[in-house]
Amino acid sequence: MSPLWSADDLVLATAGVMRAPFAAEGVAIDSRRITPGDLFIALRDQRDGHDFVRDALQRGAAGALVDHLPPHLPEDAPLLVVEDTLRGLTALGAYGRVRARAKIVAVTGSVGKTSTKEMLRLILAGQTSVHAAEASYNNHWGVPLTLARLPPDAGAAVIEIGMNHAGEIAPLARITRPHAAIITAIAPAHLGHLGSLDAIAREKASILEGLPPEGVAILPAESAFLPLLRDVAGARRVITFAGAGDVPLLAFAGDAAGSDVKTTLGGREISFRLGAPGRHMAENALAALAAVAALGFDPIAAAAALAGFAGLAGRGARTRLSLPQGEITLLDESYNASPASVRAALAVLGMQAGRRLAVLGDMRELGAAGPAEHVALARDIAGNADQVFTAGPLMAGLFAAIPAALRGAHADSAAALAPLVLASLQEGDVVLVKGSFGSRMSLVIDAILREAR
Secondary structure: OOOOEOHHHHHHHHOOEEOOOOOEOEEEOOHHHOOOOEEEEOOEOOOEHHHHHHHHHHOOOOEEEEOOOOOOOOOOOOEEEOOOHHHHHHHHHHHHHHHOOOEEEEEEOOOOHHHHHHHHHHHHHOOOOEEEOOOOOOOOOHHHHHHHOOOOOOOEEEEEOOOOOOOOHHHHHHHHOOOEEEEOOOOOOOHHHHOOHHHHHHHHHHHHHHOOOOOEEEEEOOOOOHHHHHHHHOOOEEEEEOOOOOEOOOEEEEOOOOEEEEEEEOOEEEEEEEOOOOHHHHHHHHHHHHHHHHOOOOHHHHHHHHHHOOOEOOEEEEEEEEEOOEEEEEEEEOOOOOHHHHHHHHHHHHOOOOOEEEEEEOOOOOHHHHHHHHHOOHHHHOOOOOEEEEEOOOHHHHHHHOOHHHEEEEEOOHHHHHHHHHHHOOOOOEEEEEOOHHHOOHHHHHHHHHHOO
């Protein structure tokens, strides 16, 4: 069996100088997660990856991509030397894409990117070999890394593309060169960096720049920015999803554990069970089915597979736990938050049976709109939560805006809030935990899980 990367291909892809020939079975950027045979990429972040080349080689790395020679290595150390390791990784990813035979779908959007990616991974796996990143590797190093790991003989690949600032999506879309591109939604996430919803829409639309002329743009039918997105798509084929789109949401019936959905695709009516609750999840599923059809796979079989989809850790995972206080249900939405995603999570909480607790941390990167966006959530709290716990200075505004009867507790941080939440838990509670990554609401999740052990 051929290696993922031969010595010749590594040199050809990166234009680097190989000091001792080696081939690689995989690609890694964290020396602690080396699998024997990996190529270790010495990137610079909070730490300089060159400081860990020796450790990576000792752990079994086949070789390392470097832009200078780290000290204390033997003369014959297997190194591939380039001018800059991030540019080297980007070149490796671009070459990996060029040689691949996979049908590729790229996914972006203000919310739902990772869930849609994971739906596609699941529903395509029954029809072909699928490649996708194991986490949200959707940035300037994550996308090239995912492409560098793409097996040349994979049948399909799903590439998630994200952004924090303007100008980040287009170059990633151009090296991805997808056959189909999904924009899940346009919503006020990263508003503080981009300044307006219009700017967010234009940045998300730039994923379409990576599509070839025969590529397919899969766009949200109910978005106010659909005309703009269509304009950027130009002469390319467009498939709209949800609402009254080309892949419409004809019927939706949600419950605590999932949803029953009806749509039409290619002139055929499709009814399916989705193993994750929430209208937003159903809309993500429609986008995924549109992509399956656009890539030439079977959407009927794909729809049937969606019954096996469940919420992801940090993104809607639903877990029953036994605590000293009794049995509770934990809804883990702790990975990230925006106004749209918090509203969707609260709607799911509202479907649950039992005392419903919303534990919310600050939504970051909203800029001057932040205080008002937090207070505006008070309308969504009503009818969906029985008690609310909040953490952070922005959530303090929401806490003050809700009725006193709903106020559980507020704290300056997730760490300070966690014991207050634990002290309040009762048998039968359903607990939603959500906040931006920087709010560290995972600390509340961790505290609850420790009680369950």
